[in-house]
Amino acid sequence: MSVGLKKRSQMDKEFQWRIEDLFETDSLWQEEYEKIKELNAKVREFQGHLGDSAEKLYQYLRLCDEINRLLERVYVYANQKSHEDTTNTTYQDLAEKASNLMMVVNSTGSFAIPEILVISEEKMESFYKENQQLLLYRRKIEQIFLDKPHVLPKEMELLLAEASEMGNVPQNTFSMFNNADLKFPVIKDEEGKDIEITHGRYIRLLESPDRRVRREAFLGLYQTYEKFKNTLAGLYSGNVKKEIFYAKARKYNSTLEMALDGSRIPLSVYENLIEAVHESLPSMYQYMKLRKRALALEELHMYDINTPIVTDFNMKVPFEEAKKLVAEGLKPLGEEYLNILTEGYADGWIDVYENEGKRSGAYSWGAYGTHPFVLLNYQDNLNNVFTLAHEMGHAIHSYYSDATQPYPYAGYRIFVAEVASTCNEALLMAHLIKNAKEEREKAYLINYHLDQFRSTLFRQTMFAEFEMITHKMAEDGQPLTVDTLCSLYYDLNKKYFGEAVMIDKDIEMEWARIPHFYNSFYVYQYATGYSAAIALSEKILTEGQEAVEKYVKNFLKGGSSKDPIDLLKGAGVDMSTKEPVKEALNVFAGLVEQLDQLIK
Structure with a gap:
């Protein structure tokens, strides 16, 4: 049963x-x-x-x-x-x-x-x-x-x-299909008990120490999407065609130019991100080789890249403990920030656990004049602790902007939307690593931090490159067939993960399950935001109160009172240059070296 x-x-x-x-x-x-x-x-x-x-x-x-x-x-x-x-x-x-x-x-x-x-x-x-x-x-x-x-x-x-x-038909249809209609198979968990694959459980299953569980979850998910591949390709292609229609109607040279213009972001920011990540792919290849060695695998498959490589250490974190951990990690942001966080915990901001039919994933949302709301699908693991920190970062950013700015300027632009949330994650990680009680815990946390880089900076950049290529293809009159989309996505995985990873054919369907692809050219901002957040968190930890004041006053309270690039400059980070992305990637390379020394 x-x-x-x-x-x-x-x-x-x-x-x-x-x-x-x-x-x-x-x-x-x-x-x-x-x-x-x-x-x-x-x-x-x-x-x-x-x-x-x-x-x-x-x-x-x-x-x-x-x-x-x-x-x-x-x-x-x-x-x-x-x-x-x-x-x-x-x-x-x-x-x-x-x-x-x-x-x-x-x-x-x-x-x-x-x-x-x-x-x-x-x-x-x-x-x-x-x-x-x-x-x-x-x-x-x-x-x-x-x-x-x-x-x-x-x-x-x-x-x-x-x-x-x-x-909006392609986006709305995909949302209903993905959240309400799509059902995944039941597999056996580590104890041999039946467990249904769901959006909320999928990553936890991929983190399982049992390789059979990981493999069955991976195949169960992607083979389900594969059954609907032609429909999903049609929806994706329809969404791209919609973007092309609007870009032409509004006299933009491309869909990318139209998407970036809303936040006054130069095209070079998008292009610099992809270039910088391409230059740092050798560090990712080194990390994959380290992962393969640490897991003692003859072949490292796509379903092996989420499981912790420190297998004799695990962090099971119930929600109440997660709230405390996040509060401890965010102490550098000061008493006022922590008071708002506590208010959010106590005053009904958060919808915590998954239920039947609930929308997958996590987000922060709300309306001016009312406190923010946070949707979670909480599971008792470290990843979900960081999701809590992330979404409360969004929420408190909105809280500050709404409280400070008049209505016309309270909402912040998408380009800066991921900065406050990811800065929270970086501060929490610094706290956890600093307070690690033993080498195995430190190695576990560094491994987790590397996987944050992989999933946010590298993976979202790969998504961004996929979007850039597919939109350009369609703009040039090339049809986006299921074979074209799958082939392109498979090749990008080979490029980003390198020869140490066996790129399973099933991964070619991953494009079909990414909701953000229906909000075109959104995902690159996870990567740029992550880079800015690493820089800001370093300033907060090293410069203290002065950096916190600039961050809160000039950025969190800024809403859309200035262009995004200028808001970040006010907080101390210049995203018009390539430097913040390169700095973040250098941190990644250093963490790979540290983990290599800890994993014997």
Whole structure:
């Protein structure tokens, strides 16, 4: 008999997020939903009049803020309730209603940017003098003018806004398939008991000391995806074609250029990342050789690269202990930061354990004016301790930005989104290594740290390269067939892992299970963010209070009040250069050497 998951209704409330802090009931959600529609109807009154006066423009921008604040709440609640159990049709419907309403709001306001763009610079300057309150929106308006080459006439903007729901079909379909419909086989665990492979359990199964368990989990997962390979290739190709359509419509030279332009990131940042990692692949090859030797394997397979190579040491960490460990590791960030962390633990921010139908993975999300929410699928291992530190880093970043910045600038750009979370992980790792009680524990932790580099800096860069190549192929008119995608992905694994690893054919299907591929050119920021985080954590540990103050004041509290590159410069890291990535990769190389000395 297989060991299944509990239903949502069977889960302990103590370990569920307090979603009622957004809306106590669905009926209150419905009231706010209706209010948004009423407010949105008023938007049309401004059409054709944004250039009439400073007051008219200010009133329009204020109305948009009110609508978007409420829409954020409605959208987040509906989706988070759906994520609690993706098979619950009630919340699937609410999420769809929220998505449709977002499309309507975007469509209704699609006239605004073209209208603002015809206001002359001189007239806009007079508006700022005429109405001082409009100065709140000065940066926002300046950003609109920077996008002028990519803004279309209002009729075309309306058409693109109305097409947005259709454009989300590949992502939404993949999400429902991956989280609700896809079922993986049951295998035997280390004790011979039946265990069902799930998204939440997969990595833990790959970390098993029992190679049979690792191999069966690996094959069970990828052979399940392989059954649907043509459908999944069609979805991925459809998403890429959508991106190409929008890039062409908005007069960008490529989908990559369009994706980076939103955060004002130069193309060279993306290209430098891949180049720097390519230059450091010999260190990865050395690590794989060390792993093969330490595990005493004739062949090192893809299902062998997650299991700890220090086999006589293990860290089983229940959730309550994980909370304490994270708090200890983050002490260098100061008392104020720790107080916010404690508040998050105690006040219903976190949804802890996996249940039947729950969305896989982990994230931090929320709406302005309410505390952040963190979704976990916690398992009692070290990896999940770092996931807790990571997601609370996101949450506290949002908490600081929301508390400091006015609504138009509270949300931070994607490029910096992974920095605070990964800085938390780096600080926690430094604490654990420093306090290791024996050589085996230290070796175990360094091994874990190396695997963080492998999975974040190297692996996400490989993902980024896959995206760059597939989008370029499609832009050049080459079809993205399942054979093309699998062949490319297999070859990239050979390139990134080297000759010490037997690249199993099944790994060619891994591209088909990566949700972030439906948010194009997102994953590279895990790698750049990791590099920035390593640099920032080193500054915090070596420079102390001064570095913490710069980090909190200039970065965590910054929201989108400056461009991402400038926010990081204010905290002490210049990501416009190749140096932070190279520094992080040098740390990786040094850790490989240390582990080589510890593993005899």
